[in-house]
Amino acid sequence: MRVKWKRSERVQIAVQKSGRLTDHSLALLKRCGLRLTRGAGQLLAVAENMPADVLLVRDDEIPGLVREGACDLGIVGLNVAEEQRLGLAAGDLAPRTVRSLDFGGCRLAMAYPREGSARCAAQLGGGRVATSYPRLTRKFLEEAGVEAEIIPFSGAVELAPRLGRADAICDLVSSGKTLAANQLDEGETVLESRAALLASPTEAPAARRELVDLLKRRIDAVMQARETKYIMLHAPREALRAIAELLPGSESPTIMALEGSKDRVALHAVCRESIFWETLEALKNAGASSILVLPVEKMLE
Ligand code: PRT
């Protein structure tokens, strides 16, 4: 393949190679217009249509790559970004979290064995907490005024209490099934997390700045479009005010006459929030019929 741009002009984006964030991150970049080609097992995906490369790495490497300027942008869980930020020496600049993304949602939380003596941090005094997030955990315990020993664990943290290695754990939770399966009860939330877009601590060099800014704008537009729905319905003219009030986050709907009907009209509106079944039922009760909700592919304002 012919690469048209000089290396120094190509924006470098770090993405998790294989894990929970990979598919969402690549799908987001594709929706931003990057046509990526990636051979099986390759660590680099090159955009054919714009000067950008996607580096596929372990998620723990992403904040460092962005901080050092080897990558201009990176997508990683806020949990990883914050844990690494706490490990920086005074004076070291951390990557900037420039966007909070709409996937990878989870929380870093304390959890206590069902049969254990401690049921919350305040009861831990002198106990041990196993975690893969020692810095965030220490910060939480310090802020709570609790003295406890941190036991760093690199995997299967939820087994630590059963192995007699800890009195509590601090780990990521999404559905809570893993905790329940290990007879652990969720306690305090240490950090609410989701995927974040990181950018280097200093502004991108002039040769790449325009594309970095364009990608940030497109990411905003993609997330906005994902939230946004286009709704079409028929309604009696006298119910229009009540119906407009039910539409979440919509401004000035379009009202059109229906051929052959005097009192019923068609309403089209862009809604900027999710439309739930409850809203549709309320619309129907207000007199609406033929209700259609459509996804929005792209939007630019
Ligand atoms: O190989 P690499 O180092 O790149 O990947 P990794 O194994 O470190 O990370 P990976 O792919 O497991 O997760 C990447 C990111 O996804 C995390 O840093 C979080 O930001 C986010 N994320 C969202 C989660 C979860 N949800 C999640 N549930 N990461 C991990 N979990 C684990 C959790 O540790 C626990 O073991 O899932 C289990 C709990 O899930 P529930 O649903 O049973 O509560």
Ligand code: ZN
């Ligand atoms: Zn990792």
